[in-house]
Amino acid sequence: MKKHRIGLAAVAFAVALPVLASAQAAQGFAPEAAPDVLKPAVKAADEALATLKARMTARLMQELQAGGPLRAVNVCRDEAPAIAAEISRTSGVVVGRTSHRLRNAGNQPPAWAQAAVAATAGRKAADVAPVAFALGDRVGVLRPIAMAGPCARCHGGAGEVNPETAAAIRAAYPQDQATGFAEGDLRGFAWAEARVGAALAATSTAAGPVGDPLLAKGKALFAEANPRCIMCHTVEGKGNPASVLDGVGLRLDRAEIVKWLRDPKAQAQRLGKTRKPAMVPYPEFEDAEIEALAAYIASLPKP
Numbered sequence: 001m002k003k004h005r006i007g008l009a010a011v012a013f014a015v016a017l018p019v020l021a022s023a024q025a026a027q028g029f030a031p032e033a034a035p036d037v038l039k040p041a042v043k044a045a046d047e048a049l050a051t052l053k054a055r056m057t058a059r060l061m062q063e064l065q066a067g068g069p070l071r072a073v074n075v076c077r078d079e080a081p082a083i084a085a086e087i088s089r090t091s092g093v094v095v096g097r098t099s100h101r102l103r104n105a106g107n108q109p110p111a112w113a114q115a116a117v118a119a120t121a122g123r124k125a126a127d128v129a130p131v132a133f134a135l136g137d138r139v140g141v142l143r144p145i146a147m148a149g150p151c152a153r154c155h156g157g158a159g160e161v162n163p164e165t166a167a168a169i170r171a172a173y174p175q176d177q178a179t180g181f182a183e184g185d186l187r188g189f190a191w192a193e194a195r196v197g198a199a200l201a202a203t204s205t206a207a208g209p210v211g212d213p214l215l216a217k218g219k220a221l222f223a224e225a226n227p228r229c230i231m232c233h234t235v236e237g238k239g240n241p242a243s244v245l246d247g248v249g250l251r252l253d254r255a256e257i258v259k260w261l262r263d264p265k266a267q268a269q270r271l272g273k274t275r276k277p278a279m280v281p282y283p284e285f286e287d288a289e290i291e292a293l294a295a296y297i298a299s300l301p302k303p
């Protein structure tokens with residue numbers, strides 16, 4: 001890739017400050033107590049999270065004021081992926097938001113964060129400490145996000161989300177679990193993965209053995225893709241059920257999948273596909289990488 005590990009869609013708007021040390025900090029470590037060798041990566045992760053938070057909050061507040069929650073739902077749905085991808089492309093840090101109760105099923109926690117997310121489900125945000133993990137060539141940082149006042153308009157209890165907004169949310173996220181939160185509750189986490197030093201080239205080791213080297217390369221690139229494909233698609237049974245790519249190779253040949261990856265806008269226009277959020281291009285992938293990614297996607301077996 002020309003650039004590496006760019007950021008995922010979805011963003012932190014309300015990253016709580018470090019508070020109490022909690023049980024999960026035993027496996028990880030407090031970000032501010034990172035060993036010297038990891039400090040620059042932790043700092044890069046935190047900077048990317050701060051930028052995402054600032055930009056998402058600004059857009060959300062703008063739309064809430066201009067058009068109310070209904071318009072703001074569309075901003076979250078359509079713009080969050082693009083905003084985060086752009087910031088992450090420039091920062092080189094992969095970022096996302098997650099929760100124990102997801103609105104977008106594509107916001108699953110990364111593997112390294114799963115245990116911490118599960119262990120803190122249902123707590124108050126103030127009782128959950130941020131935590132960092134050493135991941136070999138990368139560092140993962142997980143920061144709690146608290147429910148605050150304006151969040152209730154889309155994540156609050158029955159009386160707090162107006163019926164029009166609730167209907168729009170239901171339509172976009174039929175499996176929504178992210179309502180019924182009260183102020184101060186742990187809404188979820190912002191996460192970031194930043195590279196340690198110059199250890200960039202470890203992508204191929206991230207992929208499991210797949211046999212065909214082209215598929216192995218494609219699988220590694222799939223893990224790198226940002227925003228993550230599973231934000232909007234299901235791959236190997238995981239992610240957003242709105243569009244399942246497992247078995248897509250039975251319908252689309254590699255050339256057609258390459259077109260989706262190279263110029264999704266033209267492809268969507270040509271085929272009249274209007275599902276939102278629209279697929280974003282992946283300009284950081286070179287032609288040979290797009291071919292490998294397409295080979296991997298085309299090889300996914302039907303469930």
Ligand code: HEC
Nearest residue numbers: 010014069072073076097098102103104107151154178188
């Ligand atoms: C206008 C409606 C709206 C408001 C207000 C809102 N959200 Fe969301 N939220 C959404 C939508 C839509 C998504 C799914 C977008 C995506 O794919 O990340 C989402 C997703 C999230 C996620 C990602 C995890 C998941 O469930 O998919 C977190 C965390 C989150 N919101 C926290 C907050 C917090 C904290 C606030 C208040 C500062 C807030 N939200 C305000 C609509 C809203």
Ligand code: HEC
Nearest residue numbers: 081225227228229231232243257260273275277278279280
């Ligand atoms: C922000 C959302 C989003 C992301 C991220 C995304 N896609 Fe898409 N993708 C779409 C939409 C929308 C379509 C249009 C077809 C549909 O409605 O499912 C689409 C279509 C496709 C198709 C054609 C599917 C078909 O059934 O005809 C393929 C293949 C595809 N995407 C692969 C990928 C891969 C691989 C990635 C990651 C590198 C990815 N997409 C990332 C939203 C996304």
